[in-house]
Structures are given as structure tokens and as C-alpha cells.
Amino acid sequence: MTALKNDRFLRALLKQPVDVTPVWMMRQAGRYLPEYRASRARAGGFMDLCMNAEIACEVTLQPLDRYPLDAAILFSDILTIPDAMGLGLYFETGEGPRFRKVVDTAEAIEALPIPDPEKDLGYVMNAVRTIRKELNGRVPLIGFAGSPWTLATYMVEGGSSKDFRKSKALLYDDPKAMHMLLDKLAQSVTSYLNAQILAGAQAVQIFDSWGGSLSSAAYQEFSLAYMQKIVNGLIREHEGRRVPVILFTKGGGLWLESMAATGVEALGLDWTCDLGVARQRVGDKVALQGNMDPTVLYANPAAIEKEVGRILESYGNGPGHIFNLGHGITPEVKPENAGAFINAVHDLSAKYHQD
Numbered sequence: 001m002t003a004l005k006n007d008r009f010l011r012a013l014l015k016q017p018v019d020v021t022p023v024w025m026m027r028q029a030g031r032y033l034p035e036y037r038a039s040r041a042r043a044g045g046f047m048d049l050c051m052n053a054e055i056a057c058e059v060t061l062q063p064l065d066r067y068p069l070d071a072a073i074l075f076s077d078i079l080t081i082p083d084a085m086g087l088g089l090y091f092e093t094g095e096g097p098r099f100r101k102v103v104d105t106a107e108a109i110e111a112l113p114i115p116d117p118e119k120d121l122g123y124v125m126n127a128v129r130t131i132r133k134e135l136n137g138r139v140p141l142i143g144f145a146g147s148p149w150t151l152a153t154y155m156v157e158g159g160s161s162k163d164f165r166k167s168k169a170l171l172y173d174d175p176k177a178m179h180m181l182l183d184k185l186a187q188s189v190t191s192y193l194n195a196q197i198l199a200g201a202q203a204v205q206i207f208d209s210w211g212g213s214l215s216s217a218a219y220q221e222f223s224l225a226y227m228q229k230i231v232n233g234l235i236r237e238h239e240g241r242r243v244p245v246i247l248f249t250k251g252g253g254l255w256l257e258s259m260a261a262t263g264v265e266a267l268g269l270d271w272t273c274d275l276g277v278a279r280q281r282v283g284d285k286v287a288l289q290g291n292m293d294p295t296v297l298y299a300n301p302a303a304i305e306k307e308v309g310r311i312l313e314s315y316g317n318g319p320g321h322i323f324n325l326g327h328g329i330t331p332e333v334k335p336e337n338a339g340a341f342i343n344a345v346h347d348l349s350a351k352y353h354q355d
């Protein structure tokens, strides 16, 4: 395997010294880039793009060719797992993801198969292998999956939801059925992430995009407990290196201590948390990733730099911070503003890493 030329992302995840704060952006390959829109059109559609290893690799590298990012993230989607369980994922233009089949009864949950990652999701592993080869050690490659709770919301609702009416009703009406669904998803996610690691992913992130919609009690029982199961089952060393795990619960600021106790290397924070306070709360346990409000990227470059400076100052001196947005970059952002953001992180952070 080729040696890594830039490993500051992996070093920061392990709280090892770095020269500047590493940075990447959630959803860094996507519609704000005209070259992404061209590749998607050439592939035929979003899922065709995910299933074509060459084009998935091409769009993974597009943001890296534009900006000095410190990590690449596999181009795919969290909804590949429910698709492989037979739900029939499709995208209606401008409407977000939809499923042909909804899973909202105990019987439907019972009938769900647990996908075999190499057999049923082989296209994802092919993309990982192709990207790793093409990266040739430039930066580390992040693999990812959705959390069981976040995946369950899409499966029960049949797509995106604002209030999670059906998924929360099922959780309270029939907690046993919800637990069965979450358990199947935890098993599926564990083997899916392990297959990504064996195929070449050098760190993995679990996206719990909708954990923050739950009450504290429900979060512990229906989201965190299943992420803990996943963490317990993950391969943690590969190619002679630690494979760090990042847990990102959007809206999870109240639960940082219990998230840190799962044994992951890092927590992803949304923009509602104060990074300095979060650092005090988790102590030496985990590194922190985040957390600029993605809408700051609609402002001018000077305002973006100011906000980057404020966040760096709030984390303070020393390693253990990976700069990111507090959620994914949005399609309306001007590409040059993303560039101003990334350059500001590198330019303004050197002084926090001097000893």
C-alpha cells in the first residue's frame, strides 16, 4: 500500500500533533460543484452515479482537485443499505429520496433480509477500491454509513420527513418491532462498514442525522445503543493503522458525554454547540469534528474567515480538532466560498499548533 502523503486528518482524530488543523466538508462532493452536476448527468442519475465505480471515483476527487482538503469521502449514500434490503430506493428530481416499499409493521420488519456487503453492495466496495487506488496516498479515504435510527426513519416513512410521525409512532406503539428493525440495521451497518474498511476506507463516520429529533431517553435506547453495538463490532486496526470512528449525531449536543463513552475516536458536532465547552465536557476522551454553520458559506469571504477564526479560537491550542461544517454543504453555495473556508482553516490554525 502507498504511504500517506497527508495524514493530518488521521493524526488529529487520534489527538496526535499536526502542523495545521485538518479540514473536510460533509457532502463535499455534490451539487454546488458544476463538475458534479455534469458527471451526474453523464451517469444518468444519482443512483447510476453511485453504482458506477469510475464516475463515483471521479466525483469523490472533484472537490480535492479544487481545494486543499485533508480527507476524501466515499461518494455514495446512507440509503444504499435499505435499498439492498429490497426497499427500492429512487430519487424524484427536487424531492429527495423515496422508497417503493415501506416497512411499517412488525411482519414487514421480520421479513427484512440482512444484506451481504460484498454480494449485495459490491458496487460500494468497488468504488472504495477504485478511489483508494486513484488517491494514491494523497489523503485518507473516509467510509460511512447511516445510524440505525436515521435509516429506520427513512424506511418507516418511505422517504424524508419533517416530523418523523410514522417512525416515532411505531417506536412508541410497538417498541419491540422498532428494536427488531434497529437490531437488523445495526448488524447490516456493522458488516457494511467492516467491508468498506477491508476494501480500503481509512476512517469511518456514522451519520446519525436524525438522532437529535428524539427525547433524551429515546435517544439512549433507540439510537445510541445501536451505534454502540456497531462500534463494538467494527474492525479497529487495518493496514497496520488504527481505523478511527467518528460519531455524528445532528442535534446531539446534550449527549456528548454518553456519545464519548462509546469508545469512538471522535464526535462530529453541529453548529449549536460551543466547541470550547464541548472540549471541556469530553476531556481527553475523543477528538472533535466541526462545527461551522453551513449557511455561513452564503456570506462573503471576509465573514467566512472571521467565523473560522472564532471557531479555532474556541477550540484553542493543541491537536484533536478536525474542522468541518456542522452539517452538509448545500447546493446553493458558491464554490469560491468553499475555497475561502478551507484556506482560512489552514491559514489561521497554524498558531494553535506551535508546541
Ligand code: CP3
Pocket: 025, 026, 027, 028, 029, 030, 031, 040, 046, 073, 074, 075, 076, 077, 078, 079, 096, 097, 144, 160, 207, 209, 327, 328
Ligand atoms: O459527503 C459526501 O460528499 C459523500 C456523499 C454523501 C451523499 N449522501 C451524497 C448525496 C453522503 C455522506 C451522504 C449521506 C446522507 N444521505 C445523509 C447523512 C448526512 C446528512 O446530510 O445528514 C442522509 C440523511 C442522506 C439521505 C439523502 N441522500 C437525502 C436526504 C438526499 C436528498 C437531499 C439532497 O441533499 O439532495 C440524498 C441525495 C444525495 N446524496 C445527493 C448527494 C450528492 C444529492 C443527489 C443529487 O445529486 O441529486
